[in-house]
Amino acid sequence: MSQADPIEEADRVLRICAACMYCDGLCPVFPAIDGKHGFDLADLNYLSNLCHNCQGCWHDCQYAPPHAFAVNLPATLADLRQRSYADYLWPPLLGRAFRASGIVVPAIVVLAMSVTFATVLITASPAQLFSADSSEGAFYRVLPWPAMAGIAGATLLWAVATLTLATVQYWRAIAPRASAGEIMRALPPALRDIVTLRHLGGGGPGCHDEGDRTSHRRRILHHLTAGGFLLSALSTVAAAAYHHLLGIAAPYPIISLPVMLGLVGGVALTAGSAGLLRLEYIADRQPSNRREARLNVAFLLLLGLVAVSGLAVLAFRSTPAMGLLLVGHLGLVFGMFAALPFTKALHAPFRAAALLRAAIDKQQAAARRDADAG
Ligand code: HEM
Ligand code: SF4
Ligand code: SF4
Known part of the structure; x- marks a missing residue:
């Protein structure tokens, strides 16, 4: 996966997916991004936990590496998902402990x-x-x-x-x-x-x-x-x-x-x-x-x-x-x-x-x- 900021990377990958939609039907992530042109943090935290990490879209993806778009949706969402757990623990000290x-x-x-x-x-x-x-x-x-x-x-x-x-x-x-x-x-x-x-x-x-x-x-x-x-x-x-x-x-x-x-x-x-x-x-x-x-x-x-x-x-x-x-x-x-x-x-x-x-x-x-x- 690229070393880019995880939020920017997720926004980039999801924009490509929303334009492509080849994987529609694999899981509810695709209907949830259909027609969207940008994703804020709340969208990303929602989508990352909606993904069940079945990896179907990785195997079907026509833009996965070595393609220049380097789309890796399961890894991108998994990265955000594990971050989301810490982000919502309260008080924030618990997030740091996480x-x-x-x-x-x-x-x-x-x-x-x-x-x-x-x-x-x-x-x-x-x-x-x-x-x-x-x-x-x-x-x-x-x-x-x-x-x-x-x-x-x-x-x-x-x-x-x-x-x-x-x-x-x-x-x-x-x-x-x-x-x-x-x-x-x-x-x-x-x-x-x-x-x-x-x-x-x-x-x-x-x-x-x-x-x-x-x-x-x-x-x-x-x-x-x-x-x-x-x-x-x-x-x-x-x-x-x-x-x-x-x-x-x-x-x-x-x-x-x-x-x-x-x-x-x-x-x-x-x-x-x-x-x-x-x-x-x-x-x-x-x-x-x-x-x-x-x-x-x-x-x-x-x-x-x-x-x-x-x-x-x-x-x-x-x-x-x-x-x-x-x-x-x-x-x-x-x-x-x-x-x-x-x-x-x-x-x-x-x-x-x-x-x-x-x-x-x-x-x-x-x-x-x-x-x-x-
Ligand atoms: C609301 C109910 C639950 C849902 C919707 C759910 C969903 C999922 C999904 C989709 C995964 C695979 C993706 C991932 O790696 O994150 C997963 C992983 C896992 N779940 Fe759950 N889960 C639920 C409840 C539980 C409970 C009650 C336990 C046991 C205490 C549990 C134990 C695990 C473990 C150990 C993994 C990681 C194992 C792996 O996939 O490698 N889950 N869960
Ligand atoms: S994972 Fe790849 S093939 Fe599937 S919708 Fe996204 S860009 Fe298209
Ligand atoms: S890995 Fe996640 S986004 Fe990709 S098809 Fe499976 S559940 Fe959907």
Whole structure:
């Protein structure tokens, strides 16, 4: 990719695409640029998150290098996309931390693991860390319930608050002029695009995840990763309900809602993140952005570690290794929550917001066409 200013470069490339429109039909980026002659920062931040990075337009492009126009739309949008995450974090100090995420994320995870370990040493007897105990309440004899719930609640609240604030800022920058009714009517198609991730299908044949070859592997692996993450989160909710509503303390039997959700979620998350890591490894580097690739790998490693450590607790919970494995797993979970605003996690609400805007625009364009025809 050229070394030009990323905003000027994106404006240049998108003007060429808007004049060419050969790739119309591949994804919603092309209808969104149709007829436009210039792109401001809000347009660019919207388009960069609307792009699903399927790389279809790179393979189809007649103006890609070595052509003098040197159009590389996926890399251009990927560069802007990873910048947009930092731009909308609030307060701006968080954006600066995001830009240094290569240091900040590992530092937060190590800190969270150290705090968890120190809390165990202060609140429980060190012997409990190495004893084989799988009776009811065993986990809380390693890390007492108030400490576990307190650190989990604080780090989760932090993650939800910072991600929500960033998403609100982002939406305010890209929101179209639309009535509440128009937004409500656009919600179902937007939700369908979010849940199915159909734009990772490159207009039908799938992503170019291995050079010229297309497949739906990336889409399927993403579903496994995101689905595994959601099931694992539901497992924690179910465990809290068992604890507070039924008065039963962990560890729970294998055939129970928290364990089954955690087991299926953990296996899906492990398989999904391992598969996506492999695709990152074999990916064509030219139509991508190095910083975005690093963000992907860091997030995948974090998700994978959380999943594998949770499965290890389940597998070894009746052995003397349970204590250390539990502390390691909990430290990773707390670290993941605390580091979430500085990871690729921001792509989920930003992409959802961009897809909602695309659905509103599509609906308004259809209404205008109907009015013109009538
Ligand atoms: C609103 C829902 C979501 C949407 C629309 C969405 C969309 C996408 C898209 C289009 C990509 C590929 C492009 C890119 O590299 O940025 C991607 C990548 C990724 N997503 Fe999501 N996502 C969502 C939720 C999630 C969730 C809940 C997780 C798991 C916690 C997740 C994990 C990942 C990971 C790890 C990657 C990078 C892997 C890769 O493609 O190399 N996503 N997402
Ligand atoms: S990516 Fe290339 S072929 Fe496709 S619309 Fe842009 S300039 Fe045209
Ligand atoms: S990479 Fe795929 S999603 Fe992104 S602009 Fe090109 S065709 Fe659209």
